[in-house]
Each structure stands twice: as C-alpha cells, then as structure tokens.
Amino acid sequence: MNPPKINIKSFGVHSVLIEWPHEVSEHILETILRFQTYIRFNILSDKDWEMVPSYNSLLLINRKKTIDFEKISKDINVGYSQLKESEKPDRYLWRLPVSYDLEFGLDLDEVAKKLNKTIPEIIAMHTGTTYTVYGIGFLPGFMYLGGLLKDLEVPRKATPRLKVVKGAVGIAGKQAGIYPQESPGGWNIIGNCSVPIFDASKENPCFVNVGDKIEFYQISRAEYNLHKIEAEVGIYKPEKIKLNA
Amino acid sequence: MLKILKAGFYTTVQDSGRFHFRNKGVPVSGVMDEMTVFKVNSLLENEVSAAVLEITMTGPTLMFEEETYMALGGAEMSATLNNLPIQNYKVYQIEVGDILSFGRLDKGFRSYLGVREGFTSKQILGSRSFYKPITKENRLRDNDVVPFIDSKLFQPKISEIKVDSFLDDNKLEVSKGPEFHLLSDRHLEEIFSKSFTIAHENNRMAYQIKETISSHEMSMLTSATLPGTVQLTPAGKLIVLMKDGQTTGGYPRVLQLTDKAICILAQKRGGDKVNFKLV
Numbered sequence: 392m393n394p395p396k397i398n399i400k401s402f403g404v405h406s407v408l409i410e411w412p413h414e415v416s417e418h419i420l421e422t423i424l425r426f427q428t429y430i431r432f433n434i435l436s437d438k439d440w441e442m443v444p445s446y447n448s449l450l451l452i453n454r455k456k457t458i459d460f461e462k463i464s465k466d467i468n469v470g471y472s473q474l475k476e477s478e479k480p481d482r483y484l485w486r487l488p489v490s491y492d493l494e495f496g497l498d499l500d501e502v503a504k505k506l507n508k509t510i511p512e513i514i515a516m517h518t519g520t521t522y523t524v525y526g527i528g529f530l531p532g533f534m535y536l537g538g539l540l541k542d543l544e545v546p547r548k549a550t551p552r553l554k555v556v557k558g559a560v561g562i563a564g565k566q567a568g569i570y571p572q573e574s575p576g577g578w579n580i581i582g583n584c585s586v587p588i589f590d591a592s593k594e595n596p597c598f599v600n601v602g603d604k605i606e607f608y609q610i611s612r613a614e615y616n617l618h619k620i621e622a623e624v625g626i627y628k629p630e631k632i633k634l635n636a
Numbered sequence: 637m638l639k640i641l642k643a644g645f646y647t648t649v650q651d652s653g654r655f656h657f658r659n660k661g662v663p664v665s666g667v668m669d670e671m672t673v674f675k676v677n678s679l680l681e682n683e684v685s686a687a688v689l690e691i692t693m694t695g696p697t698l699m700f701e702e703e704t705y706m707a708l709g710g711a712e713m714s715a716t717l718n719n720l721p722i723q724n725y726k727v728y729q730i731e732v733g734d735i736l737s738f739g740r741l742d743k744g745f746r747s748y749l750g751v752r753e754g755f756t757s758k759q760i761l762g763s764r765s766f767y768k769p770i771t772k773e774n775r776l777r778d779n780d781v782v783p784f785i786d787s788k789l790f791q792p793k794i795s796e797i798k799v800d801s802f803l804d805d806n807k808l809e810v811s812k813g814p815e816f817h818l819l820s821d822r823h824l825e826e827i828f829s830k831s832f833t834i835a836h837e838n839n840r841m842a843y844q845i846k847e848t849i850s851s852h853e854m855s856m857l858t859s860a861t862l863p864g865t866v867q868l869t870p871a872g873k874l875i876v877l878m879k880d881g882q883t884t885g886g887y888p889r890v891l892q893l894t895d896k897a898i899c900i901l902a903q904k905r906g907g908d909k910v911n912f913k914l915v
Contacts, residue, residue: 405862408859413857415857443658443883445858445859450860454653527660528860531662531663532660591761
C-alpha cells in the first residue's frame with residue numbers, strides 16, 4: 392500500500408504538526424506509529440523532543456528551542472519517503488477485566504432500555520470486540536478507543552455527572568473508554584475496570600501506548616475485589632499479548 | 637522549610653514543567669509566567685528549572701524556618717517582610733523566623749517567590765509542579781511545609797534589577813493554529829478587530845473569553861494541543877489552553893499564543909481586556 396500523503400504545519404515556534412488524511416483508519420494509525428519510531432531514531436533523537444500521536448496526526452514538540460521549521464519539514468519529507476513497511480513498532484493487546492456489577496454500571500439499565508437489549512447482551516457486545524487506542528489525552532491515561540460495535544452506540548448523557556469514579560468504563564456515541572481517575576464526565580457508565588490505567592508513582596505511569604489494542608472481559612465482584620487488593624500491593628499485572636510478532 | 641501559615645487563594649509549587657508524558661495525557665504544567673520566573677531565578681543565580689511558589693490573586697503568609705535569600709516577581713501584591721514593604725526583583729537575605737506576607741493586589745494576577753537554589757519538594761514524573769492527580773494536592777494548604785536547602789554564604793552578583801513590566805500589556809501576539817485556514821472572513825474580522833474580556837472561568841488549565849464569535853461546523857479528529865493554543869468551540873467560544881491544559885482536544889485550534897503572550901495572559905484576571913494580533 393502506498394503511504395498516505397502527509398501535510399506538515401508549523402504550530403507555534405516549538406512544534407511541528409504532521410497530519411495524515413482526515414479519517415479514522417488502522418492503516419493511517421499504523422503509518423503514524425512507524426513514522427514516530429523512525430523520527431525518534433533518525434531525525435529527532437535529542438532528548439528535548441517529545442511526540443504526541445493521535446488519530447491522524449503527530450505533534451513534535453521541542454521543550455526548549457525555537458525550531459527551524461524549513462529544515463525540519465525537509466527532514467520529515469525525506470524521512471517519510473524512506474519509511475519502510477518493515478519497520479514495525481511494538482504494539483500490544485491488553486486484556487482488561489471489568490465488573491459490570493450494577494453498583495458500578497450506573498447506566499447499564501438505561502443503556503439496555505434505550506437500545507432495546509438485555510444487560511447480558513450489552514455486556515456481550517462490549518466484551519465481544521477488540522478496540523484500538525487512537526489517542527491518549529483529556530486526562531492523564533484517558534484512552535480514546537475506536538471499534539465500539541454500531542449496535543452499542545448510545546448518545547452521551549444529557550446532563551454530565553459532576554463525579555465519575557476512577558476506573559469507570561464508559562460509552563458515548565462511537566467512543567468507548569475508561570476514566571483513569573475521578574473526574575466530571577458525560578459518558579454512560581456501564582462497569583468498572585479493576586486495573587489502574589494510570590499510576591503516577593511508576594516510572595512509566597501508563598502501560599498503554601497509542602496504537603495498542605484493548606479487549607474487555609467480564610469478572611465477578613469477588614474477582615474485582617481481589618484484583619483491587621493485588622493492585623494495591625503492586626502484584627497485579629494486566630494480561631498482555633504482543634501484536635505483529 | 638517554608639511554613640505556610642496561611643495558604644492564600646491558590647498557591648502552588650511550580651518549576652519549568654513535566655516533560656515526556658504528554659503522549660500519556662499528562663499536561664506539561666509548570667509556571668504560568670515563564671518570563672517573570674526567569675528573572676527571579678536569574679537574580680538568585682538559580683537554574684532556569686528551579687522550583688518557585690506561584691501565588692495567585694491573594695497571597696499567603698509564610699514563615700522561613702531556614703536561612704536563605706529570596707526574590708519576588710510578577711504581580712504587585714503589596715508584599716511585606718516582617719511587616720516592612722519589599723520590592724519585586726530584589727534579593728533579600730532571610731533569617732530564621734522571618735515572615736513574608738502579602739496585601740492588596742495592585743497589578744497583575746500571579747506573583748512568584750524564589751529562594752536560593754529553589755524549593756526542593758519531591759519530584760513526580762520529573763517535575764515538582766503541582767497538578768492533581770499527578771501530585772496529591774492541587775494547591776498548598778494552611779500549615780503545609782515546602783522544603784528548601786538553607787543558604788548562608790550567597791553573594792548575589794546583582795541584587796536588584798529594573799524590569800520592563802508587561803503587566804499592563806493587553807496585546808496577545810499569536811501565530812496561525814493548525815485549523816486557522818478553516819476560519820471564515822467573518823471569523824477573522826471578529827477575532828482581530830475586537831477587544832475581548834477575560835471570563836471569570838480562568839485558571840491554570842484554561843482562560844475562557846467572555847464574548848462569543850460566530851458559530852461554526854468545522855470538524856476535526858482529536859489532536860494534540862499546547863499551552864497557548866486557542867480553541868474555537870462550535871458555539872463560537874474562544875478558549876485559551878494554559879499550562880495545566882489537556883494534551884489533546886477536538887475543537888479547532890485556530891490560534892497559537894507566543895511564549896510572551898502566554899506570560900501576559902497569565903497576569904490577567906476575569907474582567908480584564910485583551911486583543912489578538914497576528915504576527
């Protein structure tokens with residue numbers, strides 16, 4: 392497949408934005424991740440550079456310098472033309488446990504009624520698909536997940552909640568996600584994930600990277616409680632499978 | 637240690653920011669007014685990244701429990717040291733038990749307190765900057781303490797500087813944001829011909845603009861944002877992201893404030909006027 396076209400934009404004096412066609416696509420995301428790895432090793436290896444990938448874009452930020460936009464654009468274009476299909480970044484599938492206990496799934500009943508389904512059907516649809524992490528933002532560790540089944544699409548709540556608890560698993564429109572910490576939020580809450588997605592005390596505070604895949608599986612309330620204790624003492628490890636190995 | 641006798645309205649520890657975690661959704665944080673902090677740290681011959689106290693609107697009452705040297709900069713908050721008035725951008729020698737307090741806010745919105753070698757509170761993800769939930773608290777509370785290393789033998793090369801204050805500036809210089817080209821002529825006219833009022837919804841995450849401009853139906857996929865990014869909501873609201881702002885967003889990024897404009901805006905409060913100038 393030909394690499395999709397890129398558009399390079401200056402964004403303030405410290406950043407360069409690379410944009411791909413305006414579409415949510417696995418091929419584009421894969422290309423962005425490959426190019427990010429290429430840039431890190433071949434163009435911007437300096438530690439003052441940071442990169443933020445998301446859906447169809449990659450932002451390159453220098454924390455200190457005013458950048459030379461012309462020069463970097465040229466390097467990016469040359470680098471992109473040399474990008475090879477074979478340079479595949481490591482990507483992982485994470486299997487995350489969710490309790491759909493009604494105490495957590497505050498909107499399960501309402502979602503089921505709106506979609507004319509039973510609660511077990513909702514859970515089966517939510518756990519029966521693989522999601523792609525298209526971005527991480529809004530809050531530390533908040534994943535923008537693509538891949539929600541069409542039959543599970545339900546509008547966000549008319550009135551947002553002032554407080555959604557940490558670990559809350561939500562759906563809204565075409566989007567699915569997990570609230571990594573307590574925050575206000577307008578998504579429909581259907582369960583709670585027992586694995587902490589973000590932990591500032593760890594050197595790598597968030598094990599998920601943009602481009603990874605997520606699957607949810609149902610656990611009982613008792614298993615949920617056990618995971619919580621394991622996570623607290625630091626012995627719980629989320630299940631991970633290497634992709635494109 | 638610096639003892640916080642009274643915390644004031646919103647007092648935090650900030651340094652130059654938290655880098656390399658924006659791809660995990662962690663805002664960069666750090667001081668809102670970098671130009672002022674650069675001067676304060678320079679006077680104290682500190683590293684650029686030395687941590688300072690960022691003091692917002694109503695100042696705290698502080699007691700030094702170690703000897704050091706201090707300097708203030710930024711907003712004019714009628715500061716006193718042991719009840720005697722002191723000036724911004726001047727180095728003062730501090731004895732154990734000295735009390736620093738603040739009075740009426742005369743000008744600006746954020747004042748910065750630096751001490752020799754900076755505050756040494758715990759670094760989390762490479763920074764001392766407060767940002768909840770990365771740090772436990774979002775601001776200092778009464779009776780908290782902030783550590784620093786005592787300093788007795790410092791002889792400042794320059795003990796006082798005159799600064800060109802930008803506290804009265806209201807012109808925010810901007811460059812084009814990634815979605816600038818989507819703006820209509822009417823939007824451009826509205827953005828660059830009017831003066832705007834800072835809304836009362838303003839904090840370290842974002843400054844909202846009170847007046848709305850024409851609504852729009854531009855759409856984009858969620859993409860990275862920066863401190864100083866001006867977003868335009870579909871309803872025509874302008875939102876300027878600041879240091880604790882989210883790292884990605886789905887609203888068109890129409891303008892980008894220069895580094896200096898971020899500092900100017902950081903010294904504004906609800907009701908102040910600003911205008912945008914494209915450079």
